[in-house]
Amino acid sequence: MARYTATIDWTLKDGEDFLKGRYSRGHTVGFDGGIEIPASASAHVVGKWAVNEAVDPEEMFVAALSNCHMLTFLHKARLAGFTVGAYHDEPFGVMEEIAPGRMAVTRVTLRPKVSYEGAAPDTAQRQDLHHAAHEECFIANSVKTEVVVEDQG
Numbered sequence: 001m002a003r004y005t006a007t008i009d010w011t012l013k014d015g016e017d018f019l020k021g022r023y024s025r026g027h028t029v030g031f032d033g034g035i036e037i038p039a040s041a042s043a044h045v046v047g048k049w050a051v052n053e054a055v056d057p058e059e060m061f062v063a064a065l066s067n068c069h070m071l072t073f074l075h076k077a078r079l080a081g082f083t084v085g086a087y088h089d090e091p092f093g094v095m096e097e098i099a100p101g102r103m104a105v106t107r108v109t110l111r112p113k114v115s116y117e118g119a120a121p122d123t124a125q126r127q128d129l130h131h132a133a134h135e136e137c138f139i140a141n142s143v144k145t146e147v148v149v150e151d152q153g
Contacts, residue, residue, distance in 0.1 A: 026051035113152035
């Protein structure tokens with residue numbers, strides 16, 4: 001069994017009124033490799049109390065799904081004998097109300113564009129590789145959000 005960790009740190013700043021909800025949602029997210037990134041709630045959720053220059057949990061969720069799919073796809077392509085030269089994705093997620101007062105990211109669409117060195121898979125082979133990658137992606141297997149892959153070639 002593997003264990004994954006992160007460190008989340010937030011501090012109330014002078015002059016903020018916590019009980020009235022008037023405080024920055026800006027914080028940091030640190031990882032075991034030593035990298036620390038600025039994070040915040042989404043402006044769609046908390047308006048002006050968000051830090052627009054920071055990553056929000058919904059963005060991290062979409063990125064994690066795309067990242068996992070890519071890494072699994074690269075592995076599957078290698079095993080199938082294809083050399084991937086570049087992989088680019090511009091995924092997006094949709095958040096909507098799932099019940100009164102309850103929101104969820106209900107759909108994530110991955111849109112990978114992959115280029116190959118040498119022989120490239122045909123459309124059916126690419127679809128098979130993406131399907132196999134999706135089936136093995138640890139993050140996709142961990143969530144109930146629908147994850148869609150739109151192969152961009």
